[in-house]
Amino acid sequence: MHERTTLLVPYCLILLALAGVPVLAEAQGNYEIQVYGADTVPAGNLMVELHSNFTVDGQKETVDGVYPTNHQEHETLELTEGINDWSEVGLYVFTSEQDGHGVQWVGDHIRPRIRVPEAWGWPVGVSLSTEIGFQRSAYSTDTWTWEIRPIIDKAIGRWYFAINPALERTLHGPDVNQGLGFAPSAKVSYDFTRVVSAGFEYYADYGALRNFATTHDQQQQLFLVTDLNVSPVWEINFGVGIGATGSTDHLIVKAILGRRFDWGRHSAMD
């Protein structure tokens, strides 16, 4: 735990200096609901993931031109290619389906990521991803955004812990002058068997880092999740989440189905 503290202190000091104002612009999240682990995709491998999220009980009104989230089905295709044993690049294609709006393309993001190589033998997994992308104004008034996400994780026996203290910044949109926002997420899970793990995932958006939004305007979500570890090449995750504040969608169900493909020609000699 000492290592985690050491890493976070300078990071937070920098962010405090850059922080902006507290008001949150209207935007939809919930396209990729996932707490990142520190591992990267192996070199020469392509990870294909489909994130399926349905808002059972969400925003029912159009606000600032942004469509309501209630009963929206979000399908996000995530493609991640492993570059080497310490980096990867991910690409997202966000879509939304909703009565009255049909199937809509929402936007795209690109996400490079680096990690501390396993050979360094650090006691915790550490990686850093940055994500930049566009989303249509019908789904977010801030159309261009950037995120930097430190990732720290650790498996201890049957327990797994991960924390992603992410920072977001608007590049184009109403919040462009509002500085960095703080959007942390975290996960705790327990391995009931070799295949079945279950636990909780927490997602939040506190607004501007130096001046958090009011509780009502913050987003706070807690998901009960399960991971099925059926194979090293498959990723299966299900969850049900509730929103705890007035600005959060109240009930969401999510699923992640991923499959890793190894394009490289490998032999026993490699």
Next chain:
Amino acid sequence: MISRRNLLKLSGLAAVSASLPAVTQEAAPPDYRLDIVPATLELSPRHTLKTLTYNGQAPGPLLRFKEGQPVTIEVTNHSDRPEVVHWHGLFLPTDVDGALEEGTPPIVAGGTARYTFTPRPAGFRWYHTHTMAMGDLTRAQYSGQHGFLMIEPRDNPARYDQEFFLALHDWDGHLLASDDGAMNPHYNVSTINGKTMGAGEPLRVKQGERIVLHVLNSSPTEPHWVALAGHGLRVVALDGNPVPSPQTVPMLRLAPAERVCAIVEMNNPGIWVLGEVRKHLQAAGMAVSVEYANQSGAPQWQQPTDLIWNYQQFAAAHSDDKAADSPVIIPLVFESKFRGHGAMELWTINGKSYPDASAAPLQSGQRYRLQFVNKSMDDHPLHLHRHSFELHRLGAPLGAGKNPAPNRIRGIVKDVVLVDSQTQADVDFTADNPGATLFHCHQQNHMDLGFMMLFNYA
């Protein structure tokens, strides 16, 4: 309990000097001395590593004993924890075999012990620490505590011009998640005789020479395949015991603790690489150059395309009717218990981990067949202390009707055998060395976590 026979054999016992200082001081000088000391090893110019060693080097000094001629080795433990030295492959009494589980006394931190015994059988053996590492990947077999031991036969029939002793070892380990869903050791550096490629002295040979390679895999957990580019390797002994049918093979496979003796005819002048055939392990350093006299240039490597090895090819060609006996069968089923994705697995033999795992007492003089049923997802290098066994049948897939039973093997005598995942292997041995006898997987992380069992004699 020390039998009268053992008392007669053990002039000094493996006594602990801390408790019996007079014994150490007044005894005659030993034939050999080993000091367990920390040392900083330069594996390569870029990799130095502080570890426990014998006499400050890894591998430790080559010890040569005469078969049947009593020998005394004095071991002083300069480390901060108890130690014990196992004389791997020898038929020794429990007091000096070097396994705490059998009753060999530990050498306390700062203490000295004497191991006095009559070495047998002849052949290429080795010595190493027999302590537990648990989660510390710098201790026990993860350290540099290993060395070559050659028991010279009374009448040495070997015909060769040079011999080389080579130890394959992996260093600087750390635990990583593996595809089996558990944590397993992975290593940053792999060496031959404690050096990565180019960091140590080459093997210098002359055209027309006949050399013998004594290869030991002292790795804590990893099997290794090695080849000598441009040359075939004529395998003459496995685990130090001559094979019935020597064969020339393109590469050797050695599970942890296995040894192979191979003769090489030096008839292809040049500078060649002897190393791991798998690219990532050779890149991690496990290679050494072989230099013919009056040759120059960069070492040449010829990359094999397949991993090729089987024990059966060295077996006797014809059946031996005398071996058609009826041994008592002892089934041993190996399984793992999941303890979380963030932990190493726990191992069981017949459903129980050490020290709870047990078998019926052995009857002295009885022939036994150990049936290894490996239900786990890992291969296991299995070692029986103080005895040798004869391979009987290997590679039978688990589950009825999958494949016909593999052919019987005859004449291959070993003390370690690698049993593949999801297969059954049968080996035969005669209970001819009374006393507690340790049986275990030689993967350090497996024996640490339950994969051991004691056989006791009735």
